[in-house]
Amino acid sequence: MDLKQAFREIKQGNIAPVYVCYGTEAFLMNEFVERLTESLIEPEHREMALIRFDTGDTALSVILEEAQTLPFLVPHKIIIVRDSVLFATGKPSSRVEHVPEQLLSYMDEPAESTVLLFVVPYEKLDERKKIVKTAKSKHQTIAFTPLPAEELIQWMTKRATAQGRTLDRDAAEELLKRIGTDMQAIVTELDKLCLHAGVAGLVTIDAVNELVPIAAEQNVFRLTEMLATLRTEQAITIYHDLLKQREEPIKLMALLVRQFRNMLYIKELSGQGHSPQQIAGQLGLHPYAVKLTLEQAHRFSQERLAALLSELAELDYAMKTGQVDKVFGLELFLLRTGSAGAS
Template sequence: MDMKAAIKEIKRGQVSPLYLCYGSEKYQIQEFIQLIQDQIVDPENRDFAVAHYDLADTQIETVVEEAETLPFLVERKLVLVRDSSLFSAAKESGKIEHKVDRLLAYLDNPAEHSVVVFTVNGEKLDERKKTVKAMKAKGQVLSFMPLGGNELIQWVIKQASSRNCTMDETAAGALLASAGVQMAALSAEVNKLCLYAGAGGTITTEAINQLVARTTEQNVFGMVEDIANLKLERALSTFYELLKQREEPIKIAALIARQFRIMLQVKELGGQSYSQQQIASQLGLHPYAVKIAGEQARKFEVSRLRRSLSELAELDFRMKSGRIDKVLGLEMFLLGLGA
């Protein structure tokens, strides 16, 4: 079962006694846990109906005992368990010894009065482990991975709609360009923008440019985008603004090199018929970042990307060895790109 189907079941009141949530998208995992909590525990009973454990410092036997103990004043209780080794390939710290057989016995016959949610911060589970096989047989194993480019834009639009505001795809794209792709940060920015727009208001690109502060990484990303679109004056303006913010030219050059490296890798992998998701997995990037890098890469030849990376490596050496003024060196590189 996938995450969306599991959410539909929970909203219908069909809550499984066992869940194993894994993936890199922590915000979605927390939203999912909040949904279960809202469904099975009344707000006034949460102090004694919700238990938190971390298997890095708690034995699994303690968790099983908690799950088997009858709840107090409520029909069901929620047991949240953070794990780093029982379900994944990560090595155990050695400080805590877990009796896995005790967990396996519980997974085979889970208590109806408890909902146990295990969370694993990792993109993969260790499919060889008995614990993973048992969870797949008796519970719900759900993956929470980053949304694709279009999915993330639609998610942002839906977040605005849930706060009684409207936002089109252009504005959503502008928000991603300014705030990045982390869902927790995006949710906070949408909340701020909705407060600014007011109930029933519209979030515009102008409001986003006015209210959402760009990180250095996002500014460099925008510089490369402007260069790709032959908007050299705007790219230089961003560069000078970064200097006013006391950003180190060597750091700016390194971030530019990173973006050019990503564009080259995306272009080469795309030429080998890799999908957007496969490229994202291969490079360890968010799918939306891969989508945008692919669009930028189409405006450069492979030879030009390679040459730019070589020039940036030489520039890095000359700046660090004092053979060229750092600001002047980066200015000359950007002018050369524009040419």
């Protein structure tokens, strides 16, 4: 089932007896669970009507027994099951044994007063399993994947509007650049900006620059941008700012390695004709991050990126064995790299 359709169904009161929610976008998944809960359970009944299990330590037979038991003093109950065993790919990590056939039987005749919701925090389900095929055939699976940048901006705009504020387009784009695409982090900063703007106020790019700190990962992205364009002084300024924020040089180096490695991978895959969406799927990155990294990768040759990764590996060893001072070792790397540029 499509996520937008699932939200529409809940709004219309069409609730399915079983849901299998999977994906890496935890914020949207939590929002879905909350909407479902609001539609079925009164706030004062939540303690009795919301039940949680984990297939890692509770047998499926126990979960299904609870599902088939009539709710106590409330018309409906929701059973939320965190699952890394029944639907997920990979080796099951459970201390108990499960009999998937029991769930297959339950899906054919589910309890009318119970909504059984499985939360699978993995990018994909195991399509080889009969239990997955059955859930898909009954339109009970919902994928929670990261929103594309444009949809994220639309979602941010709607959230600001719901609070009686207007979100400037440039402000939304700058917010994404500063904190990335994590929806929970966006909510925290956007709500703060709306509060600052006041009733019927406008959230501007100036407010974002003033009130929203740049995440370490995003600062490292900016740092590599400075190195690529020979703006060494600005790169060193960013580095010193990160040190003032008590960021560890070894952590910053690890982030640099990840960024250069992503650039190398993205450059190679792009050269093979893969689209940004396909690259995002292969590397487990947000499409927006792939788009920005691809723009940055165009400034570096593959040979230069490979050489930088080799140099960082040597520096990592030297820093961790005490041969080089951590702070000055990384600063010297930035100075050398900035002077040489991306060629």
